[in-house]
Amino acid sequence: VKGCRSGRRRFLKNSATLAGLAAGAVLSANGQPLDSQMHAGPPIGDLRAYGRRSRFVTSARGPLPYAQYTPLGDSMGTITPNSLFHVNGTGGFHSHSPGEVYGGGLPDFDPRQHRLLIHGMVDHPLIFTMDELMRFPSVSRFHFIECSGGQGGTQYAPIRRLNFLNDTNMYNHPHVLYSKSSNAEWTGALLSVLLNEVRVQKGASWLVAEGAEPNRLTRSIPLEKAMDDCLVAYGQNGEPIRPEQGYPLRLVVPGWEGDTNIKWLRRIKVVDEPYMTMAETNIYPSIRPDGKARWFLFEMPPHSVITFPSVGQRLPVHGFYEIRGLAWSGGGAIRRVEVSSDGGRTYKDAELQEPILRMAHTRFRLPWVWDGAEAVIQSRCTDEKGQVQPSLAELSKAWGVSLDYWQETSNYINHFNPIHPWKVTREGSVQNALFA
Amino acid sequence: VKGCRSGRRRFLKNSATLAGLAAGAVLSANGQPLDSQMHAGPPIGDLRAYGRRSRFVTSARGPLPYAQYTPLGDSMGTITPNSLFHVNGTGGFHSHSPGEVYGGGLPDFDPRQHRLLIHGMVDHPLIFTMDELMRFPSVSRFHFIECSGGQGGTQYAPIRRLNFLNDTNMYNHPHVLYSKSSNAEWTGALLSVLLNEVRVQKGASWLVAEGAEPNRLTRSIPLEKAMDDCLVAYGQNGEPIRPEQGYPLRLVVPGWEGDTNIKWLRRIKVVDEPYMTMAETNIYPSIRPDGKARWFLFEMPPHSVITFPSVGQRLPVHGFYEIRGLAWSGGGAIRRVEVSSDGGRTYKDAELQEPILRMAHTRFRLPWVWDGAEAVIQSRCTDEKGQVQPSLAELSKAWGVSLDYWQETSNYINHFNPIHPWKVTREGSVQNALFA
Numbered sequence: 001v002k003g004c005r006s007g008r009r010r011f012l013k014n015s016a017t018l019a020g021l022a023a024g025a026v027l028s029a030n031g032q033p034l035d036s037q038m039h040a041g042p043p044i045g046d047l048r049a050y051g052r053r054s055r056f057v058t059s060a061r062g063p064l065p066y067a068q069y070t071p072l073g074d075s076m077g078t079i080t081p082n083s084l085f086h087v088n089g090t091g092g093f094h095s096h097s098p099g100e101v102y103g104g105g106l107p108d109f110d111p112r113q114h115r116l117l118i119h120g121m122v123d124h125p126l127i128f129t130m131d132e133l134m135r136f137p138s139v140s141r142f143h144f145i146e147c148s149g150g151q152g153g154t155q156y157a158p159i160r161r162l163n164f165l166n167d168t169n170m171y172n173h174p175h176v177l178y179s180k181s182s183n184a185e186w187t188g189a190l191l192s193v194l195l196n197e198v199r200v201q202k203g204a205s206w207l208v209a210e211g212a213e214p215n216r217l218t219r220s221i222p223l224e225k226a227m228d229d230c231l232v233a234y235g236q237n238g239e240p241i242r243p244e245q246g247y248p249l250r251l252v253v254p255g256w257e258g259d260t261n262i263k264w265l266r267r268i269k270v271v272d273e274p275y276m277t278m279a280e281t282n283i284y285p286s287i288r289p290d291g292k293a294r295w296f297l298f299e300m301p302p303h304s305v306i307t308f309p310s311v312g313q314r315l316p317v318h319g320f321y322e323i324r325g326l327a328w329s330g331g332g333a334i335r336r337v338e339v340s341s342d343g344g345r346t347y348k349d350a351e352l353q354e355p356i357l358r359m360a361h362t363r364f365r366l367p368w369v370w371d372g373a374e375a376v377i378q379s380r381c382t383d384e385k386g387q388v389q390p391s392l393a394e395l396s397k398a399w400g401v402s403l404d405y406w407q408e409t410s411n412y413i414n415h416f417n418p419i420h421p422w423k424v425t426r427e428g429s430v431q432n433a434l435f436a
Numbered sequence: 437v438k439g440c441r442s443g444r445r446r447f448l449k450n451s452a453t454l455a456g457l458a459a460g461a462v463l464s465a466n467g468q469p470l471d472s473q474m475h476a477g478p479p480i481g482d483l484r485a486y487g488r489r490s491r492f493v494t495s496a497r498g499p500l501p502y503a504q505y506t507p508l509g510d511s512m513g514t515i516t517p518n519s520l521f522h523v524n525g526t527g528g529f530h531s532h533s534p535g536e537v538y539g540g541g542l543p544d545f546d547p548r549q550h551r552l553l554i555h556g557m558v559d560h561p562l563i564f565t566m567d568e569l570m571r572f573p574s575v576s577r578f579h580f581i582e583c584s585g586g587q588g589g590t591q592y593a594p595i596r597r598l599n600f601l602n603d604t605n606m607y608n609h610p611h612v613l614y615s616k617s618s619n620a621e622w623t624g625a626l627l628s629v630l631l632n633e634v635r636v637q638k639g640a641s642w643l644v645a646e647g648a649e650p651n652r653l654t655r656s657i658p659l660e661k662a663m664d665d666c667l668v669a670y671g672q673n674g675e676p677i678r679p680e681q682g683y684p685l686r687l688v689v690p691g692w693e694g695d696t697n698i699k700w701l702r703r704i705k706v707v708d709e710p711y712m713t714m715a716e717t718n719i720y721p722s723i724r725p726d727g728k729a730r731w732f733l734f735e736m737p738p739h740s741v742i743t744f745p746s747v748g749q750r751l752p753v754h755g756f757y758e759i760r761g762l763a764w765s766g767g768g769a770i771r772r773v774e775v776s777s778d779g780g781r782t783y784k785d786a787e788l789q790e791p792i793l794r795m796a797h798t799r800f801r802l803p804w805v806w807d808g809a810e811a812v813i814q815s816r817c818t819d820e821k822g823q824v825q826p827s828l829a830e831l832s833k834a835w836g837v838s839l840d841y842w843q844e845t846s847n848y849i850n851h852f853n854p855i856h857p858w859k860v861t862r863e864g865s866v867q868n869a870l871f872a
Contacts, residue, residue, distance in 0.1 A: 049496035050489075051519040054544050054683045057676045060485035076623040076671030077576035079515065083487040084675070108490050137758050140513035140789050140799055187512040235512030237673065239520070240493045247490045322573050353576050355791040363576055 059084065062178055068244075069178035072326065073310045078142070078353065078361045080182035082237050086147070087244045107213050109264060111240075111248040114212070116232065120270035123199035130248050134234060136189040141231065141254070142360040144328045146181035146300050148257035148414040177310040181303065181328060183361035186252045187235030192227045195270070204270045208277070209251050212266035219260045220274035221253060225298070229254050232265065255330030255359035256298040257414070289401055294414070300330035302389045303417040304337055304364070304381035315428035318372040323350070326361045329383035333357065336382040337364040343376035343421060343433075344391065350379070358384075370424065376433055378421040392418040392434060403435075495520065498614055504680070505614035508762065509746045514578070514789065514797045516618035518673050522583070523680045543649050545700060547676075547684040550648070552668065556706035559635035566684050570670060572625040577667065577690070578796040580764045582617035582736050584693035584850040613746040617739065617764060619797035622688045623671030628663045631706070640706045644713070645687050648702035655696045656710035657689060661734070665690050668701065691766030691795035692734040693850070725837055730850070736766035738825045739853040740773055740800070740817035751864035754808040759786070762797045765819035769793065772818040773800040779812035779857060779869075780827065786815070794820075806860065812869055814857040828854040828870060839871070 061068040061084055068087035070080055080086075111130045119125035200223070207226055210218045221230070231252040234241060241247045246263025253260045259279060274280065274296065281295075304327035309315055323341075327334045333356050338347035353363035364379065382388045395418050396403050423433040495510040497520055504523035506516055516522075547566045555561035636659070643662050646654045657666070667688040670677060677683045682699025689696045695715060710716065716731065740763035745751055759777075763770045769792050774783035789799035800815065818824045831854050832839050859869040 049498070051497070051521065051523075051678050051680055053486075053518075054676065054679045056544070056547055056684075059675065061487070062485070075674060076574075076676075077621045077674050079621050079674035081673060081675045082489075082517070085487065087487075108492070111492055131752070135757055137803060138760065138801065185513045185515050237517060238511060238513055238515035239495065239517045240490065240512075242487050243490045244487060248492075316567070321571055324574070355793065357791065365574065367573060 061086065062176070069180055070182045071176050072179035072181075072305065072307050073177035073312060075307050075326065078183055078326070078363050079237060080184055080361075082184070082239070082242050082245070085182040085184065085236075085242065085245060086178075086180050106243045107264060108243045109212060109248055114248050114264075114266070116249060116266060116268070118194060118198045118268045118270070120207070120268075121201040121204040121272060122195075122270050123201060124197075126194075126198050128194070130234065133189055133194075133232060133249070136193055138187055138189055139231065140185055140187040140235070141229075141252075142183065142185050142357045143252060143254045144181050144183045144359060144361050145252070145258050145261050146303070146328070146330075148259065148300065176312045177305070177307060179305070180258070181326075181361070183326075183328070184236045185238065186231055186233040186250075188231040188233030188249075188252065191230040191232050191251070191268075194232060194268075195223075195226060198270075200270055203272055206271050206274050208267075208269045208271055208275045209260075209262040209265060210267040210269075211246070211262045212264040217259065217262060217279060218275065218277040219262060219279055220271075220277060220296075221256075221260055221298075223270070225253065225256070253298075255300055255332070257300065260298060289405065297415060298330075300328075301415050301417045302329035302331060302334070302381045302383045302387045303327070304334075304379045304389055305420045306339070306377055306379050306422060309377070309424060309430045310422055311430055311432050313430050315370055315424065315430075317428075318370055321368050321370055323366045323368045323377060323379075325350075325364050325379050327352075327364055327379065327381035328359070328361050329381065329385075329387065330359060331387050332359065332384035334362040334364075334381055335384050335386075337362075338380045338382075339364070339366045339368075339377065340380070341368055341375050341377045344378060344380075344419070347380065370428075372426065374426055375424045376421045377424060378419050380419050389417055389419055394418075497522065498612070505616055506618045507612050508615035508617075508741065508743050509613035509748060511743050511762065514619055514762070514799050515673060516620055516797075518620070518675070518678050518681070521618040521620060521672075521678065521681060522614075522616050542679045543700060544679045545648060545684055550684050550700075550702070552685060552702060552704070554630060554634045554704045554706070556643070556704075557637040557640040557708060558631075558706050559637060560633075562630075562634050564630070566670065569625055569630075569668060569685070572629055574623055574625055575667065576621055576623040576671070577665075577688075578619065578621050578793045579688060579690045580617050580619045580795060580797050581688070581694050581697050582739070582764070582766075584695065584736065612748045613741070613743060615741070616694070617762075617797070619762075619764070620672045621674065622667055622669040622686075624667040624669030624685075624688065627666035627668050627687070627704075630668060630704075631659075631662060634706075636706055639708055642707050642710050644703075644705045644707055644711045645696075645698040645701060646703040646705075647682070647698045648700040653695065653698060653715060654711065654713040655698060655715055656707075656713060656732075657692075657696055657734075659706070661689065661692070689734075691736055691768070693736060696734060725841065733851060734766075736764075737851050737853045738765035738767060738770070738817045738819045738823045739763070740770075740815045740825055741856045742775070742813055742815050742858055745813070745860060745866045746858055747866055747868050749866050751806055751860060751866075753864075754806055757804050757806055759802045759804045759813060759815075761786075761800050761815050763788075763800055763815065763817035764795070764797050765817065765821075765823065766795060767823050768795065768820035770798040770800075770817055771820050771822075773798075774816045774818075775800070775802045775804075775813065776816070777804055777811050777813045780814060780816075780855070783816065806864075808862065810862055811860045812857045813860060814855050816855050825853055825855055830854075 059071050059074040061070065070084050070086040114130055116128045116133060205223050206220050207223060208218055208220050210216055233250050233252045234248055236242065236245060241250050249265045251262040251265045304325055306323055306325040308324040315321065323339055327337045337350045337352060339350045340347045348366060350364035350366040356362050380389050392403060421433040423431045495507050497504040497506065506520050506522040550566055552564045552569065641659050642656050643659060644654055644656050646652055669686050669688045670684055672678065672681060677686050685701045687698040687701045740761055742759055742761040744760040751757060759775055763773045773786045773788060775786045776783045784802060786800035786802040792798050816825050828839060857869040859867045
């Protein structure tokens, strides 16, 4: 191309942040820049009705075949595509289950036959069809849903044998960062509106929500939360909720443990005490070394992770990069994200992408020049309550355990939100450094 | 279910807005509410990697086989799913083309081979690979992209024969409201950052952007807009842009005519005048009856439409409904949406869903009790500039034409943003009343 300096590239002398991008350009510009090859895509007929992604895009949930987590290392912006929204669990005992217990397929309920019953300590128990629920006043809100953890020795043994680190909310596959937190725009009726419709009786203080899947996952939720911001949701990112997210109806409990967001919601019973369900007593309590357990700790703590550069990615050249990541908290809006490139000795404030929404993934970014030396990069977020994401050492101290505990325990570890350090090697590869 | 009054339903006496929902519940509650039938979904293997929607969800772009518009009548919230994002055009001459000219498939460019050239009146013309572009500082922003119109007698004749109304931005299929406006979270580099990198020369005032598809759609864009808020985007709703939206690279020109958002972006030339390209001189000017034309009218005007109830939908019973719709404007944020249920004689302010973002779809909602009489419902929006969406009569007056003009002309009609009235019949069916 005439006039194009394809072999040389300007350094922005007075913008140190962009220095080094030049090197990449020199390497790749080849003088034939506009002869990009066009491939014929799928037949038009397939594309018209409901589009598909490029054959060159292969991002997938994983790590297969044991789990279906969001490939956060591939993420862009704040939305998690519905097709990549995480599905949790392998045991089939709770609503995160991908469905092995269902005889070869995920449950796919006929919306014309699905019903929601609200009963218990109410004056007027009611049964709602989907059409009726969709006539109620609706709201749309961006919220993350994050699994509270739930990693144990039993059901995750195969994963541990595959050399995954015991990092309950981020599975560090050698090739991609997987996450048990995803983010979507949910649309539905406010649960408070439905509860007002059935008239909750005096003395009621909890509700029990139940899914329609064969396992009937059931969780107790304080009435106060239900009246505050819970949604009975039928929409996810502009279309009906996906089957593995609870189609046609899911309870969305903003900022709280993922499995309180009951999928395939069919029943809400208003009661005056928590029901001590199996999930609450056997599965989700975190048992400490002294035998005590944390129960009913609903709200997810502040959590952040650098998505680029992250495990499995590679920095091809020295120079400018933008460190990118996501932060979220059950405590509300993210107020601050700090990023360190020296293993936590010093931090700089990252820029937060607006709009910054409560209990939603928030994108953060910070310019960084990699000089080619080994570096440990990590992020630390603070939410609107002032809660700060802890280091693993701080978390261990608060938990009263040794650092080894996290790798050795076979108990469930919930709300595991340590700062996630990634080591950038001299070769530019990125590795997990949590237990380094 | 014991204790459930399935045959009676409470009226909320002191909440007139919800009155009538009761009727629906009475009709449908059948005493067997919890026996919803579960269907086995697709095999788990298919779902793990990249999820699919329920077999019961069939929302599709259309109307087929002539166009691929977003089924806005099915929309929930503000996000348009990538699979339902509109693709415009049938002639194959511009970048909206669904691809008939490409020999049976949409273009699907290999990102490893794709390049962007920025040259012309710049000190340092540069060629960027996709990897390099993705290293630049990035932003994520929610924006609609709306076709400016472009309906003419020639290429849309088949559609007109199929009894579509000449309503250029909303195709009123008998069964669903289709729209040429869709909304997504776009992620990419700011064009201003890239332009700073090549150093734009004094005297430059425009740029020409070109796509890599065989047609090479080319549009002239003022430099001022390019430096303000344009994105060189690679991400859409959390994943790479879809092939029919320009994978791997699309220019996003917030709020401006859809076809300025060049797909498969491969070249930006900085110049000192508009280039009077075919799209600008032959295709997109709006020719008036007096022979004069409007050229280079980039910014899309304020536009809103009621998505529920809308054409093809049906109100099963009298009583409470929530009127829902979407509003947007190239002029910035939506400040107000008014809704009328008496054909425009009186209006009430609708509630706007937050966050209200600039040049983005904004969801509005208003409670409404349908008494069973014929009603004409419509919405009217106002943007942050104070621009008000006109009635068809007001638009005609401003345009200097008769009402018939819109139905009879074979010229291109751009920026056609009249208030869209829907008639609700006594039977509860919803019809287009724009030309009633």
